[in-house]
């Protein structure tokens with residue numbers, strides 16, 4: 001998609017594919033009202049209707065035959081989603097109706113919109129910034145309430161404000177440093193330089209933690225259950241499915257020899273993988289050695305190691321677990337039965353009685369989302385995280401350098417931060433962002 005500010009008129013089916021009670025065809029650009037005049041028959045003429053109104057009438061094809069009847073929403077530049085003239089046809093939501101409506105708008109000179117092109121136009125018109133545009137994509141894709149809430153906050157500009165507050169902090173330090181460049185013998189007082197920079201480092205670190213949480217909330221996490229046969233893997237999986245809100249019903253793999261189940265845990269869409277049958281039990285790890293454990297760590301965000309608490313403990317080769325470090329959560333299962341052993345690193349749980357499941361849920365929340373505040377805006381894309389990462393590196397460098405060099409680092413940090421929500425990004429970046437959108441958004 002070429003991002004030169006286009007002056008043509010775009011059209012797309014904006015509602016979901018398939019059958020729906022109502023479907024929407026959206027048209028944006030200078031010819032939007034003319035297109036509507038040609039398609040719509042009702043008591044009013046769209047191009048002579050004030051913006052923000054809806055009209056009821058019939059939608060006609062080129063021969064004057066009725067395609068459908070429905071509502072026409074009329075918006076006038078700049079008071080529309082894209083900032084351009086926009087009309088939305090709300091018709092019956094069947095694929096044939098919507099295809100015929102779209103085809104008619106194309107006959108009348110509209111062009112099929114690229115994915116995300118309406119939102120791109122909103123961005124190019126300055127109606128939303130880049131962080132808000134990404135929030136639109138995240139909102140459409142949100143599968144859990146946590147993801148939805150974060151995206152809605154981002155759309156309201158919460159992330160942009162958080163980044164701007166950080167930028168303002170860095171700008172003040174930069175000004176202080178630059179003011180001193182002419183008087184190097186004085187130096188910038190510690191409270192104007194080092195202290196705010198350390199605070200900025202902390203803020204940036206917190207922001208980066210939120211990126212991981214945001215990724216988890218959006219994309220979900222893969223949790224592998226490992227343990228010896230009879231450790232209680234399948235039972236725990238079923239207990240969690242019964243305890244938590246299930247996203248889809250679990251389907252035992254008939255062709256695969258392991259079972260995956262999707263559920264929502266602490267606002268994160270989680271795929272639980274019971275490795276039974278597949279040679280992914282602890283025994284198999286021990287047989288195959290460290291490489292197998294590494295592979296598992298690469299494919300799972302968290303690994304739950306289940307050990308039967310009702311039986312004498314079978315020692316685990318800790319060296320084999322080393323690659324899982326940081327992703328491993330140890331569980332002592334069958335905690336409803338008398339404990340045959342205890343280990344403070346191991347969380348007692350019982351699939352049979354439900355004992356320990358709330359604690360397990362909280363431990364998973366901690367591991368998946370970390371210590372991020374739910375009320376704060378999170379970074380919502382790898383692109384944003386990359387920019388924040390670079391900003392952090394520059395601020396850290398500034399802390400180590402004399403004033404003159406520090407000022408370069410601070411300028412670089414500010415530039416990196418501005419990429420998160422700013423306008424100073426390349427066409428390639430915009431292209432990558434908006435091509436991830438669905439058509440019609």
Ligand code: GDP
Nearest residue numbers: 228229230231232233234235334335350351352
């Ligand atoms: P897997 O081979 O690791 O998947 O283990 P299973 O989930 O199939 O469980 C093995 C055996 O332990 C079964 O007989 C289960 O009924 C039993 N079991 C599993 N979880 C519990 C539990 O929390 N309490 C008790 N008392 N028995 C359990």
Ligand code: ZN
Nearest residue numbers: 233234235276
């Ligand atoms: Zn099993």
